[in-house]
Amino acid sequence: MSDVEIRTRLAPSPTGAPHVGTAYQALFGYVWARKNGGKFVLRIEDTDRERSSAESERAIIDSLGWLGIKWDEGPDIGGPYGPYRQSERLEIYHRHVEKLVAEGHAYPCFCSRERLERVRKERQKSGAGSGYDRKCRNIPPEEAGKRVENGEEFTVRMKVPLEGTCRFTDFLRGEIKKDWSSIDDQVILKADGYPTYHLAVVVDDHLMKISHVIRGEEWINSVPKHILLYRFFGWKPPVFCHLPLLRNKDRSKLSKRKNPVSLEWYRRTGILPEALLNFLGLMGWHPADDEEKFSVEEMVEKFRLEDVSLGGPVFDLDKLKWLNGRYIREDLTTEQLMNRLEEWALNRDNFTRILETCKGRMTTLSDWGRLTPHFFTEDIEYRKEDLLLDGLDETGTCEVLQVVLWELERLTPFDKDTIYRMFRKLSDRTGIKLKKLTAPLYVAVSGKTVSTPLFDTMEILGSDVTRMRIRKAMERLGGLSGKRLKKLEKEYERSNVTGRGLD
């Protein structure tokens, strides 16, 4: 294999804010490629029409740029195997799907979503495992072809063997076996003509000559489906290497409910990109010389993919901060530190926006210090009694804050007018006066009952910091039990049948 160029890729789907887990996989893929003098490819997996957005893609590219991770080929810079955006490769997928159908490896499925859901439930109950019952697998091809031509809605599914075992090798774990009977016939082409992940990833990884698929552990169970597609096409599969999943303190998969996961949050709260990358590099890997502070350059030097450990690492903010501190103290001259601060928040634009919020409250120039600390620190302490919504207890307040959180999550753009409209509507819907409703938010966002204008403040802080602070405030109030949260979520969804928030 030494004669084949090492090519790795990062394949994020542009749905929502760039995730720290994406950066983690990017780092390892990037370092492994560089180590071997290979190429690192960025491919945007925007096959989910509903959730993908150009805005999110921009944010991903922007965040990776902030981190200093550079790709050799990608949607923004092109490359020999483009396009690098899956939505622009539909003809390619169609061609491949047609081939599979023609060769009898795949078939159109006409089952309705309702039926599928029913079948899933029944099978779940009867213990047959869940999934599809392969109803359409035995429709004669001519008949199926006719139904397709008649315009009947369909998906395409791949024919998974009914028996036998799939064996494959994971670079870190060795041989893994999985019975084919545990896998149902996967959809590879959706009714809207877009491919599913399984098809697109295989076709693209092959066409883009990816040598090592480095991705999160959550994909292990999908490998057999991919292997099967490689077989159908007569292609040689790449090396599969599944990285452990980053974890919350309770060891569940890292989630925004329990941790800051948005790269933007780290940036906004003053984490240096080199420190974040260094820290991520310590998750599952450790340099032989025990020196825990290292640059990406040094990591490239010392890295061995085969040394990645498999226990899911808990993401420990304390250690990140310690590392970050070392970078500030040891690596930056005061001059450079000043420049970093300027890039970060102490620049004319940002400071002007902040001053707008407090000018009316100033009597001396030095008042800005007293009025604006919450724009510059994450070190905010909450007094419980300040946080309570008038007339409600801890849990009641948390429920309101949770709904605010859900609303803020879907807000675009995140500016004061939009935020205001959201609160206005929330106030109307709940019957809680706006003034009453926003009171705990002032505290959550600034730590104080007397503070800068709420919506302006939120806009300046940005969505990620704002939401994290609200979450922290909820935590201070004791949070919501899982049961309560579920119930609230149901009510919330029911009150928003359009699925578009309160709009």
Added chain:
RNA sequence: GACCCCAUCGUCUAGCGGUUAGGACACCGGCCUUUCACGCCGGCAACACGGGUUCGAUUCCCGUUGGGGUCGCCA
């Protein structure tokens, strides 16, 4: 629930048959210092359990337990 993956201090990890089980974060002492922080020194703290294999298991095998993931026309 079924399937798959995993298992060393609270956390990140080193270890790849014989070690006083090493380092780092956090925590606790002490030193330095006008305070705090930094820095330095020291301390606390782990091989999940049960069977094998072996002269000898943290290390290899099996089981149990525990944790995680997956079971979507989402990735």
